[in-house]
Amino acid sequence: MEANMDCGCTNCTCDDNMETITNPCPECGTPGNQISEKAVKANLKKEAARNIKGNGIYLCPDEECGVSYYSEDYSLKFDLSDLKRPLWYKKDSDPVIACYCNNITEKQVVDAVEKHDLKSWQDIVFHYREKTLCLCKKINPTGECCTDFFYSVINKTLKSIGKEPVPVPAGCTC
Numbered sequence: 001m002e003a004n005m006d007c008g009c010t011n012c013t014c015d016d017n018m019e020t021i022t023n024p025c026p027e028c029g030t031p032g033n034q035i036s037e038k039a040v041k042a043n044l045k046k047e048a049a050r051n052i053k054g055n056g057i058y059l060c061p062d063e064e065c066g067v068s069y070y071s072e073d074y075s076l077k078f079d080l081s082d083l084k085r086p087l088w089y090k091k092d093s094d095p096v097i098a099c100y101c102n103n104i105t106e107k108q109v110v111d112a113v114e115k116h117d118l119k120s121w122q123d124i125v126f127h128y129r130e131k132t133l134c135l136c137k138k139i140n141p142t143g144e145c146c147t148d149f150f151y152s153v154i155n156k157t158l159k160s161i162g163k164e165p166v167p168v169p170a171g172c173t174c
């Protein structure tokens with residue numbers, strides 16, 4: 001009979017578990033966030049997206065790192081030039097996109113707040129678009145809703161012009 005492992009459990013899989021928790025970026029070593037394949041494919045250029053076939057895909061959250069996505073087994077690695085549109089939190093992104101669903105940039109949000117006194121996601125998107133789309137889970141490159149970042153831009157701008165910040169809605173506002 002086999003001896004128990006150090007941790008006390010038989011058939012210990014603790015080591016395996018540790019491996020699945022950390023999936024660091026192959027370039028910078030920052031732990032990545034797993035992203036749905038749909039969101040990844042929506043943001044990669046066609047040639048790059050073609051290579052994804054059921055690999056678990058992770059996003060590098062480090063703003064300095066040039067890697068966007070990579071696969072769990074590290075057979076795939078995409079850099080920022082493989083993306084259709086820049087990743088908003090990466091250094092030197094131009095333009096910085098605040099809402100991917102409606103294609104609204106950080107600069108457009110700032111303008112709407114400064115020049116038109118608008119301070120909600122709905123009002124700002126309607127200022128630029130005929131209708132509002134909400135597809136964050138599908139097309140935001142982080143697979144998450146744009147609300148937090150969008151409102152951080154609104155409030156940063158309000159503050160810069162000496163106005164009171166607005167409360168950030170809980171959850172997705174679109």
Ligand SMILES: [Zn+2]
Nearest residue numbers: 025028060065
């Ligand atoms: Zn990285």
